[in-house]
Amino acid sequence: MSEQLHTSAPAPHGAPIAFRSTKPSETLTDVVIRFAGDSGDGIQLTGTQFTQASALAGNDTATFPDFPAEIRAPAGTLAGVSGFQLHFASSDIFTPGDLCDVLVVMNPAALASNQKWLKEHGMLIANADAFTAKNLKMAGYERNPLDDGSLADWQVFRVDLARLTNDALIGMGLSAKEVERCKNYFALGLVFWLYERQPQLVEDDIEKKFASKPLLKDANIKVFRAGWDYGENTDQFRVRYHVPAAKIAPGKYRSLTGNEGVALGFVAAAQKAGLGLYYSGYPITPASDVLHQLSLYKEFGVRTMQAEDEIAAVCSAIGASFGNWLAITGTSGPGVCLKAEAIGLAVMTELPLVILDVQRGGPSTGLPTKTEQADLLQAIYGRNGECPLPVIAARSPADSFECAFEACRVALKYMVPVILLTDGSIANGAEPWRIPNVDDLPPIPVRLVKDRAHFGDGPVLPYQREAVTLARPWLYLGTPGLEHRLGGIEKWDSTGHISYDAANHHHMVKTRQAKVDAVTQEMPPTEVIGDRTGDVLVLSWGSPWGACVTAVQTLRAQGRAVSHAHVRWLNPLPPDLGAVLAGFRRVLVPEINNGQLIKLVRATYLVDAQGFNRINGQPISVAELTDAILDQLPH
Amino acid sequence: MSTLAPETAPIAYKAKDFSSDQDVRWCPGCGDYSILANVQRALAKQGVPPHQIATVAGIGCSSRFPYYMATYGFHGIHGRAPAIATGLKVVRPDLQVWMATGDGDSLSIGGNHFIHLFRRNVDIKVLLFNNRIYGLTKGQYSPTSELGKKTKSSPFGTVETPFRAVSLAIGAEASFVARCIDVDAKGSADVFAAAAAHVGTAFVEILQNCNIFNDGAWEHLAAKENRSDHTLMLEHGKPMVFGAARDKGIKLVGLRPTVVKIGADGVTEADLWVHDAHDEDPTRTFLLSRMEWPEFPVPIGLFRAVTRPVYDQLVNAQVEAVQRTKKPDLQRLLDGSKTWTVA
Structure with missing residues (x-):
């Protein structure tokens, strides 16, 4: 945990009587917490609820769900581990954090695969009941790491989640399986206690979710409260932590994932253009949620089609565009390969069309649930013949709304297909989004x-x-x-x-x-964060934006002559980009690929730019990036 | 919903009202000329004005069709016409959508879209020009070329069993299936009129002659002197009689169609298989689709026309049902279910 500001007496954060705490509270500026467990442990739900509570408490938040490609790999195995990382803070943050301050693990496999993300001396909260001989063996442990001293560098909190959940539910007449499924609410109750989150939020959600199953509703609320009480009563936890509200621009906010953002952006664009919206997709990770989302919005007249394949998805969208509707097809990289010929047809027929590519690890099937930015050159060049089209990329979940809107606007204004790039980390990551007033969204003229x-x-x-x-x-x-x-x-x-x-x-x-x-x-002047001349310009596109902002802010605070520029339009590149680059001794281009924007930059501007490339299915780490920038600075 | 009425008082259209200003560039003598003329005549008779019709095609000789029609037209990419037409029809149910395709376009590269079009039963009229050869790429065997056929890409004869387009369509749940011959103006007119009137995917296999790369492929059926004896003109509710002397028929023995001579061995018309084009069960229709010359006369005309849910209608009905109970409110959509305000 970063900087500790002060220690205070029990926090009066409006908790209802039942949740009154007598333990002291320490204030922190930001916390990164990571939940990890079996795919079936409700990790994503737990993380999402904790995120909502943090956002409602006024923190800035950024999340990174990290899940396996397998839906339900055998319980207890390394392959089945699902993770959810949340960064919440009392100031503006731009990334879900490199390493976590707190790691909550539901079994040994979750520990084995996530221990590397836990900061030195960080808190490890372990579901000790799950550290059985069988589970340890499946996770590759010869001895129980909770007992053998190997975790001495961390603060280990052993919580018998299964037993405590079971105790809380004695006499309710639930099956063993039903009891087992309640245990994520125990963990949630505990971390709600630990970080002074508003419990009512979870209880309201449980009420809603289990409205038709009163027994399970009561059971989950009971377990959630038991988790909270456990924090309050156990000697293991001596303090609670308070992360004050961040100074955030005034307005109405919600939590938004990138996939939600693009879906809303498409609907808003269609409304502002006065056109019907047609969306066609074939199920593909990590883009399917956009299809799910849009198929709900029937009151807006949205027509969605689950096509028989990727080619049919794009071709039916071309048919709809010929029929004068705002037409969109969404997919991930492998789908873009299949759609290539049809995208060429849209270029040739000069029809408006938006192709959403939620990039994932490639090539081929690659890493379906992991993030990557390796489709940039495919988006710009990956078709037969001279086949140019505009390419725009979102930098964050909240930015995806605006980019989707912009992609539609440009497609309609120029009568051209536009490729919109996001990626797995943007698609599934969430952050607070200042909701625009719909009257402030510009109208979209149509030809x-x-x-x-x-x-x-x-x-x-x-x-x-x-x-x-x-x-x-x-x-x-x-x-x-x-x-x-x-x-x-x-x-x-x-x-x-x-x-x-x-x-x-x-x-x-x-x-x-x-x-x-x-x-x-259409492009505003390229914004440069920092001076317009200096030693190093960090030039980003897409999701590394957050890591770049964070690293550059830190280095500038240390007096380094580092600046940051970000490109939203990748094709064509902003007309002033060459002049911006010329102001710096060095240009560093961080990308989650093997060097793609850098090729364009070098070829277009004859600048000896350097790459920083990490292709590990994860967002770029601020720490590694900071080191890479330092390497470019004069020593 | 998709039954299109002329906008105002019926205008008497002529075939040339459906003919565009573009030069037709098929090879002289190609069967496509007859098909174009037959379709234009059928459309004129139907009375839907050209601007309320869209013609969509894939790639190949047949797929040049939209350029020659005075309707809205879209020349797509190889095999993808069903997908393009589906997207168009869903958003524009006010247009009558026709699709031109070929045996290579729909049965090979576009096979997937072809079967899913029938499964969904999108309200599109499909004209498949079957000449049993790749023409535009100059003479390779197609998925309907007969086993052993020698072509440029099969100099020793093909080793592939052909598709029967009608069998495939029936297997893919087609609600309307018919067959006609390019040079048979009367038979084509009947089939196209029925296809135009059908609500759902109407599939018409047109036996078409490619006089350059596969000349005479259907001569055993198309030639006037052969037609009566080698084809069976299907008529709903009528016994299956064929032959110049109308003295031959088809009897169904169990599930085995059998050619019989009327009058011989006490066989009368009452013993013959009576065609039921509206049979919900496609089993017997499928048997018909297997009948090939020389064992059998080849059935021509309407195989099947049944009513079943239509994709584009269902898509739009779902939307309309929601819209009756829920008003679109963009601000509320953007807000979502949980918001908080920072002062």
Whole structure:
């Protein structure tokens, strides 16, 4: 735990009578807590509830769910360990934290695979009941680490979760399995006590969740309270910890994951454009939640399709776009491979379309549940022929709403497919989001043509271009006189008729590129955090943004001449980026890939940029990044 | 919902009202010319104006079809027309959607979309031009080429058993299945009219001649002198009689269709298999789809037309049902279920 500010008497944080504590409280500026257990232990739920309570307490929060690809790997095995890390603080934070202050493990496998994330001298809360000979063996332990002294560097708290849960439920008539499933609420009660979180929130949730099962509702509330009381009564825990509310911009907030953010962004864009929204996807980790989410929003007229494959998903979206709807397809990297030819068709037919790529570890099936940023070059270049399209990337869960909205706006304004990149850590991570007022969202103009008179007495020209955007008109199907044909064969500019003419092809290739280049008009000046000249510029895109902000802030506080710039549009790159880069002796590009933006930067600006690349399925660590920046600084 | 009525008083359309200004670029003598003319005539008769129709295609000779139609048109990529057409139909139920495809386009590269189109029963009229060859890539065997066929890519003969397009469609739960011959204007008109009227996926296999790479592939059926004896014109509710002298028929012995001579061995029309195009159970229809020359006359006409839930209608009905009880409120959607306010 970082900086300890002061120790106070029992905290009066509005806990109801039943939850009054007599133990002293210490104040901390931020805490990173990690829950780990079997996939079936309710770890993600526990983490999410603790996050909500922290956000409601006014902390800034950032989360990182870390789960296995297997749905229910055999209980107790290393393969089945699911983790959830939460960073909550009394100041602005940008990452879920590298290492944790507190690790809560539900079994030996969870300890074995997560011990590496626990800070030196950190708190380890272990479900001691689960450290049986069988579980120890499955986790690869020869001796019980809780007993053999190997954990001497940490503060170990042994909690007999199973027994204590069972004790709390004696006489309620629950089966052994039902009792077992309550134990995550014991752990939650305990950490709610430890960090002075508002218990009512969990109790309300339990009331709602088990409304139709009164017995289980009572049981879970009982266990949750037992966990809280255990903290209060056991001698193991002597103090509670208080993380005060952060100074956050005023407004209305909610917790938002990246997948929720893009789904909401798509709906908002469709509403602001006055268009119907069509979304088609094929189930794929980690993008499926976007399909789940959008299929709920029927009151907004959203049509969703679970397609028979990735190609059908994108092609049906192209059909819907031809039908004058805002059309979107969402997937992860392997799906983008399959969609490549159809994306080319959308480029050729100049139809608005958004392709969401929630990146995951690759290549091939790779690491489906882990994060990576290795689809950048695929997004920009991965199609046959000269096939440019705008590419935008979200930097965080909260940013994903705005990027989704922006992707739709640009697609409609320029009549072009746009690829929107997020990644596994953004998709499943959550952070507080200041909810925009819908009246403040800009309207999205659409180039629909619904009247034959648009072309006067002349012929219908499906490829007649608007001067500034080079966009063609979006002819409204069903209009008498506007019948026209689109297709993937090269066409004459303006008329759209099939053409194999050599000079025309050259012209059309250049025109499609110029149209994408025109998107630079949409870009605000590149923001540089820190001075515009100095020793090192850290240049980020996508999810490493948070780690870069944190590392650069720290180094600047130490007086280092380090600045940070972040690019949201990857294609085309911001028009002022070259000038920004020129202000620094060194440019460092941190990426969760083997060096992709760096290739573009080096090729485009002839800058000798250096890469910092970690491809371990995890977000970039602030500590490692800080070291990498220091390496670039003059010694 | 998807039964399209002309906007105003019925206008009498002519076939040329459905003909675009583009030069038709199929090879001279290609069966596609007849198909185009037959479709344009059927559409004129139907009376839905060109601007309320969209024609979608994949890739191949057949898939140039949309360019030649004066409707809205989309020339997609190889095999994907069913998916493109599905997305279009879901968001634009006001349009009548026709799809042109070929045996390579739909039965090979687009096989997956093809079967799922039938399973979903999207309200789309599918015209599959079956010439048993790849034409646009200049003469490779297709998934309907007969076993042993010698082509550029099978110089020693193919070693692949062909698909029967109609069997495949029935197996994929198609609600409407028909077959016609490119040069048979009358038979095509009937089938296209029935397809246009059907609500759901209407599948028409058109036996089409590629005079360049597979000339005469259907000559045993298409040639006037062969047609009566080698084909069986299906008529709902009628016994299956064929032959120039109308003296042959099909008798169903158990689940085995059998060719019989009317009048011989005491066989009368009353003994013949009576075609039921509206049989919910596709078992007998499937038997029909297996009948091939020379063992049998090849059935032509309407195999099957049954009513079952239509995908695009269900998608839109679900949305409309929710909209009747729930008003869209974007701010409330963005707010979600739990918010907090920072002052």
